[in-house]
Amino acid sequence: MPDMTTPETVATSVAAWGLLPAVALVVAVALALGLVFAALDRVVVAGGDANAMAGPSRTVVRWLVKQRRTTLAPDRLLWRVATGAVPVLAVLSMAVVPIAGRTLWSTSADLVWFNAMEALLWAAVWLVGWGPNAVHALVGGYRFLAQGLAYELPLMFALITAGLAAGSLRTTDVVAAQADLWFVVTMPVAFVVFLASAAAFAFWGPFAAPAGADIAGGVVSELSGVERLLVEAGRAIFLGASAAMGATLFLGGGSGPWLPDALWHLLKTVLLMGLMVVAGRRVPVLRPDRYVEAAWVVLVPVTLLQALVVAVLVLSGMYA
Amino acid sequence: MASTAPDRDGLELDALRVSLGPVLPGWPTGLVLTGSLQGDVLTGVEVSWLDQPAAGPSQVPASVAALDSLARFLVVAGWPVAARRARAARDALMAADEATVQRGRDAATPLARMVRRSRTLRWSVRGIGATGDGDVLDRAYRWCDAAAGAHTHTSPNAVGLHDLAALVDGQELAAVRLIVASFDIEAAPAPAHHGMSHA
Numbered sequence: 001m002p003d004m005t006t007p008e009t010v011a012t013s014v015a016a017w018g019l020l021p022a023v024a025l026v027v028a029v030a031l032a033l034g035l036v037f038a039a040l041d042r043v044v045v046a047g048g049d050a051n052a053m054a055g056p057s058r059t060v061v062r063w064l065v066k067q068r069r070t071t072l073a074p075d076r077l078l079w080r081v082a083t084g085a086v087p088v089l090a091v092l093s094m095a096v097v098p099i100a101g102r103t104l105w106s107t108s109a110d111l112v113w114f115n116a117m118e119a120l121l122w123a124a125v126w127l128v129g130w131g132p133n134a135v136h137a138l139v140g141g142y143r144f145l146a147q148g149l150a151y152e153l154p155l156m157f158a159l160i161t162a163g164l165a166a167g168s169l170r171t172t173d174v175v176a177a178q179a180d181l182w183f184v185v186t187m188p189v190a191f192v193v194f195l196a197s198a199a200a201f202a203f204w205g206p207f208a209a210p211a212g213a214d215i216a217g218g219v220v221s222e223l224s225g226v227e228r229l230l231v232e233a234g235r236a237i238f239l240g241a242s243a244a245m246g247a248t249l250f251l252g253g254g255s256g257p258w259l260p261d262a263l264w265h266l267l268k269t270v271l272l273m274g275l276m277v278v279a280g281r282r283v284p285v286l287r288p289d290r291y292v293e294a295a296w297v298v299l300v301p302v303t304l305l306q307a308l309v310v311a312v313l314v315l316s317g318m319y320a
Numbered sequence: 321m322a323s324t325a326p327d328r329d330g331l332e333l334d335a336l337r338v339s340l341g342p343v344l345p346g347w348p349t350g351l352v353l354t355g356s357l358q359g360d361v362l363t364g365v366e367v368s369w370l371d372q373p374a375a376g377p378s379q380v381p382a383s384v385a386a387l388d389s390l391a392r393f394l395v396v397a398g399w400p401v402a403a404r405r406a407r408a409a410r411d412a413l414m415a416a417d418e419a420t421v422q423r424g425r426d427a428a429t430p431l432a433r434m435v436r437r438s439r440t441l442r443w444s445v446r447g448i449g450a451t452g453d454g455d456v457l458d459r460a461y462r463w464c465d466a467a468a469g470a471h472t473h474t475s476p477n478a479v480g481l482h483d484l485a486a487l488v489d490g491q492e493l494a495a496v497r498l499i500v501a502s503f504d505i506e507a508a509p510a511p512a513h514h515g516m517s518h519a
Binding site: 044 | 344346394395399400402405408440441497498
């Protein structure tokens with residue numbers, strides 16, 4: 001359990017273990033979380049068939065050896081840059097999620113960092129749709145722009161609400177502030193909106209319209225081989241990272257009796273991933289013109305209201 | 321190459337000649353839809369079969385045909401879990417032994433109920449592709465009834481290519497995909513006046 005350290009003495013994993021081991025750990029954890037999410041997802045889509053668990057690993061191998069195809073007159077540079085950026089941004093968002101109580105780096109604006117990675121993901125996914133010079137990919141890219149625009153604000157408000165209660169935007173401080181009471185108790189709306197917005201940014205589950213079957217795969221329709229792998233891995237890693245961040249911000253991070261902190265955090269993260277997959281796969285994809293409306297008309301007001309409630313609780317000394 | 325043309329909102333937008341098909345998820349293989357795409361609105365639509373489709377109506381039970389169509393519709397509507405269940409029920413119904421067929425029937429009924437009850441699906445696709453006898457959702461519900469064993473005629477949502485082309489003209493790409501997936505498209509070109517009213 002990380003204690004209430006002052007900002008000057010926060011021990012990042014780089015400071016504690018050295019740069020290379022710390023980076024390697026974050027990348028390894030990110031990849032593992034992504035693989036676990038993809039496996040859980042596959043099992044639920046296959047109707048609980050445990051054999052489907054190996055599906056993602058098999059798909060990875062297939063994409064690695066598959067020959068790439070391309071389109072007529074693609075914007076090669078932007079397309080390549082964007083497909084590479086998706087997994088990199090997803091891994092970078094893990095940099096501020098505490099692993100064993102330590103984040104890769106710690107600034108006074110960890111939550112803003114997490115949000116910034118998502119904003120950049122916005123540009124990357126749009127370029128993945130733009131690059132191949134193809135109708136379905138372009139329509140998918142446009143859908144993602146609308147989706148990102150609609151879910152950026154609710155997500156930001158959900159993140160800020162946790163920061164507000166902790167009085168700090170540093171994730172380790174947010175964990176420490178939940179020593180007495182997990183934030184999910186006083187901010188359930190922010191918790192649910194955070195997970196939904198994460199799904200929207202990874203265009204997965206009910207928010208999969210940018211890569212929907214109705215546009216033949218949308219932004220990923222013209223990707224093949226390693227590039228397809230990079231983008232799909234990025235989506236899965238981002239969902240896994242969001243579950244880990246959700247456990248950090250709302251479920252007390254690594255706090256819990258008997259077991260070590262890291263194990264508690266992992267348990268909560270996996271539980272959260274399971275919840276996301278089961279809930280997200282119950283419903284069909286929301287049509288783009290409807291979900292954008294839902295985000296503006298429902299999510300923005302309720303997240304603002306949630307922030308207001310938490311602000312009043314802060315003033316009344318609830319989190320002191 | 322793209323050239324511009326005025327679109328329905330009075331803007332000058334690129335008009336792209338596109339063809340959808342002959343292989344797209346959830347659409348009958350060999351169906352080609354050509355048109356000009358502005359933004360995501362499709363106009364000047366023509367629908368044709370790439371080749372003469374397999375002759376005559378296929379000799380499968382009405383519930384199997386309905387599950388096939390329903391599974392295709394659910395794929396396009398973006399509900400892979402329900403689509404998988406429809407395909408599993410369909411495969412069981414086509415099995416040789418009676419026990420498996422019964423299991424298929426037992427699986428089809430709750431699936432039809434789940435699709436009919438889904439508020440998200442209703443909210444998401446209601447009002448798209450409305451004709452004289454309902455929208456895409458009504459047609460999906462008709463397949464649900466047929467899949468669950470209600471007595472209907474073989475293809476409750478039959479449509480000719482000509483009527484289909486008129487119906488999807490001026491619709492957005494996502495709506496076009498759904499509308500086409502909500503019909504059992506007739507193999508032969510339909511006579512000009514099929515008796516279906518459309519706007």
